[in-house]
Amino acid sequence: QSLTNFLLAAHVLSAYVVATELLTRSAVESDFATDVCVRKRGIDPATGARYLEELSFEIVNEQSMSDVTAKAKNLARRGVRRIFAIFVKTDRICEWSTTKQEFVALDMAAMFDDHVFIRPIAVKALVDSTLAEAENEVAKALIAKKNPEIVKFQRNAEKHGHKKGLDEGHKKGLDEGHKKGLGQGLRQA
Numbered sequence: 001q002s003l004t005n006f007l008l009a010a011h012v013l014s015a016y017v018v019a020t021e022l023l024t025r026s027a028v029e030s031d032f033a034t035d036v037c038v039r040k041r042g043i044d045p046a047t048g049a050r051y052l053e054e055l056s057f058e059i060v061n062e063q064s065m066s067d068v069t070a071k072a073k074n075l076a077r078r079g080v081r082r083i084f085a086i087f088v089k090t091d092r093i094c095e096w097s098t099t100k101q102e103f104v105a106l107d108m109a110a111m112f113d114d115h116v117f118i119r120p121i122a123v124k125a126l127v128d129s130t131l132a133e134a135e136n137e138v139a140k141a142l143i144a145k146k147n148p149e150i151v152k153f154q155r156n157a158e159k160h161g162h163k164k165g166l167d168e169g170h171k172k173g174l175d176e177g178h179k180k181g182l183g184q185g186l187r188q189a
Helices: 001-009 067-077 123-128 133-144 147-186
Strands: 016-027 030-041 052-062 082-087 092-097 102-105
Touching: 001 016, 001 030, 001 052, 001 123, 001 133, 052 067, 067 082, 067 092, 067 102, 082 123, 092 123, 123 133, 133 147
Parallel strands: 052 082
Antiparallel strands: 016 030, 030 052, 082 092, 092 102
């Protein structure tokens, strides 16, 4: 859950929030929590309560497929727009298809996009246990969001890179001028 939360939190636009274990009531007799979800910030004026999850991610480890399917059906019935299952043991991610009434595997080489994100996310980063892919995706999201620390780092690098370039150019110019002057002096002598 923490990897998914880390990855999604960096990608959501400021109007959205990522939540973990958000209690969802899909029916009067049903209470369960989505493992990780994305929802709009604030209060829905139509209901007077928080906005409903737009994206829901179930982290599947020991749960039966029938339990995960039942949960997806309940969330879809409740109005959750997109429902995903991340299968930890097989390193795959699937999206619930309301038309097929089943989970459909996502292409691991594809990009995962939604209007709640600043940029698409590499699907493989959502199941990357090494964190390398996830960290790369988070860095790209922070750059896209123009994170103040990233912008400061970029400006500093540009400033030092420009100064270094000027210093190298000045040295090269002096060296070439010195060689040219020596050559002219020798020809005149």
